[in-house]
Amino acid sequence: GAGVSQSPRYKVAKRGQDVALRCDPISGHVSLFWYQQALGQGPEFLTYFQNEAQLDKSGLPSDRFFAERPEGSVSTLKIQRTQQEDSAVYLCASSLRGGDRVYTEAFFGQGTRLTVV
Amino acid sequence: SQKIEQNSEALNIQEGKTATLTCNYTNYSPAYLQWYRQDPGRGPVFLLLIRENEKEKRKERLKVTFDTTLKQSLFHITASQPADSATYLCALNQGGKLIFGQGTELSVKP
Numbered sequence: 001g002a003g004v005s006q007s008p009r010y011k012v013a014k015r016g017q018d019v020a021l022r023c024d025p026i027s028g029h030v031s032l033f034w035y036q037q038a039l040g041q042g043p044e045f046l047t048y049f050q051n052e053a054q055l056d057k058s059g060l061p062s063d064r065f066f067a068e069r070p071e072g073s074v075s076t077l078k079i080q081r082t083q084q085e086d087s088a089v090y091l092c093a094s095s096l097r098g099g100d101r102v103y104t105e106a107f108f109g110q111g112t113r114l115t116v117v
Numbered sequence: 118s119q120k121i122e123q124n125s126e127a128l129n130i131q132e133g134k135t136a137t138l139t140c141n142y143t144n145y146s147p148a149y150l151q152w153y154r155q156d157p158g159r160g161p162v163f164l165l166l167i168r169e170n171e172k173e174k175r176k177e178r179l180k181v182t183f184d185t186t187l188k189q190s191l192f193h194i195t196a197s198q199p200a201d202s203a204t205y206l207c208a209l210n211q212g213g214k215l216i217f218g219q220g221t222e223l224s225v226k227p
Contacts, residue, residue, distance in 0.1 A: 004160070033215065041219050041220070042206050042217035042218050042220045043161065043206070043217045044217075045214055045215070045216060045217075048213060048214045050213070056212060056213070056214055091161075093161075103148070103149050103166060103168060106163065106215055109160050110158070110159055110160050111159075111160055
């Protein structure tokens with residue numbers, strides 16, 4: 001597809017349930033990012049991949065959060081034993097290149113709105 | 118601690134005026150800074166990127182300045198239109214990832 005695609009768009013989970021959120025980045029994009037966005041706040045960094053390597057996972061709030069990108073393309077963010085404070089919009093973004101001093105824009109998906117009840 | 122701060126209050130302006138949004142940061146040394154627009158229920162959309170060695174960048178009605186001494190970026194929308202109403206996010210790079218401010222909501226009244 002032409003843009004970053006995320007699924008599902010909406011997810012309602014019962015507390016304690018496991019969820020898996022999918023991100024299809026733009027084809028050929030090296031870098032992939034996951035963000036969490038609470039209402040009225042900016043996106044909060046969760047984790048970052050360059051190809052299949054997870055270079056930074058410092059933003060993952062707990063060990064219940066796990067992300068993977070096994071073939072350097074599609075990525076999945078998994079949340080185990082969901083809790084109410086996990087309710088948020090989860091955004092995925094990809095960019096063509098990667099690296100600290102590489103000037104490149106990020107393309108975002110529409111996000112997955114997770115509600116834990 | 119590291120911090121990125123944008124105008125915390127919503128900005129309301131009249132159509133045709135210039136909107137100016139502020140982004141201040143502390144304890145970062147970004148190689149570049151970006152501005153994004155976010156509409157309700159959508160992901161952020163890239164607008165402009167400015168590098169550390171650039172003072173100013175323009176694109177149509179948009180202008181961004183970047184002062185690495187003051188650790189501040191200003192984002193201007195000239196001849197604003199109601200369609201410019203949205204939340205605007207600044208983001209800077211750190212270690213290959215983008216760190217975002219909390220955003221400023223802009224409302225342009227006809």
